Amino acid sequence: MADEESKILRFARLMREILPGDSKLGDPLSTAGDEPSQLLARRVAEATSERPSVARELGLGALQVWQALSEAQGRGKGDRDLAILFTDLENFSSWALEAGDEAALELLRQVGVVVETAISRRQGEVVKRLGDGLMAVFDDAHSAVEAGDTARREVHDLNVDGYRPKLRVGVHVGRPRRLGGDYLGVDVNVAARVADAASGGEVLISGPTRDRLRDGAFDVRKRRFRAKGAPKDLEVYSVQAASPRQGA
Secondary structure, three states: HHHHHHHHHHHEEEEHHHOOOOOOEOOOOOOOOOOHHHHHHHHHHHOOOOOOOOHHHHHHHHHHHHHHHHHOOOOEEEEEEEEEEEEEEEOHHOOOOOHHHHHHHHHHHHHHHHHHHHHHHHEEEEEEEEEEEEEEOOOOHHHHHHHHHHHHHHHOOOOOOOOOOOEEEEEEEEEEEEOOOOOOOOHHHHHHHHHHHOOOOOOEEHHHHOOOOOOOEEEEEEEOOOOOOOOOOOOOOEEEOOHHHOOO
């Protein structure tokens, strides 16, 4: 009986990978908003958090499709383009367990000053802090990427007890919907998935972001990318400030 239930559970998870929408719906990132699908998904996830179950996967799968259909019909979209930036630190949790609370807190303070200064100097808005990272929005893509690249470089120069942190940054341009002090919608999830795919010390941007950059300002290199919850045809690029030209 247990073996049969395990097979059905694996099949249910496989179906979620195939279904449209974000197959990771149910994790804290994807249920943090106040959209009806997010509220329901959060309740399903909380009610079934004790152990994996077929009912949990089927329930979240249905909400996943509902969310995808809603976004496809334009619901939950804002009325203007924004550049959405996410950051986090590579392997911070593992290091913090060894370093202890005092060192971890000191590192987070220093990183926060560096990252938030880079954002505010380019008229970005910090939307929320997420443990060792944050989410911010900008009116234009160039400012977002410039802020992310500056923060990436300056964070790497920090040193706490011999540890040099590496910042991961992701930027995507879309039309998230504002709700209070937060932004919601599929474009927010896409930006988060782009950031998830970045390596430590790397800035990844989506194709729509690259299309809005000023010519020659950044060195841009295409990266392989595939993430559930992001469009299959989404192109992603690794960027950094362009090197000075010889004789310039």
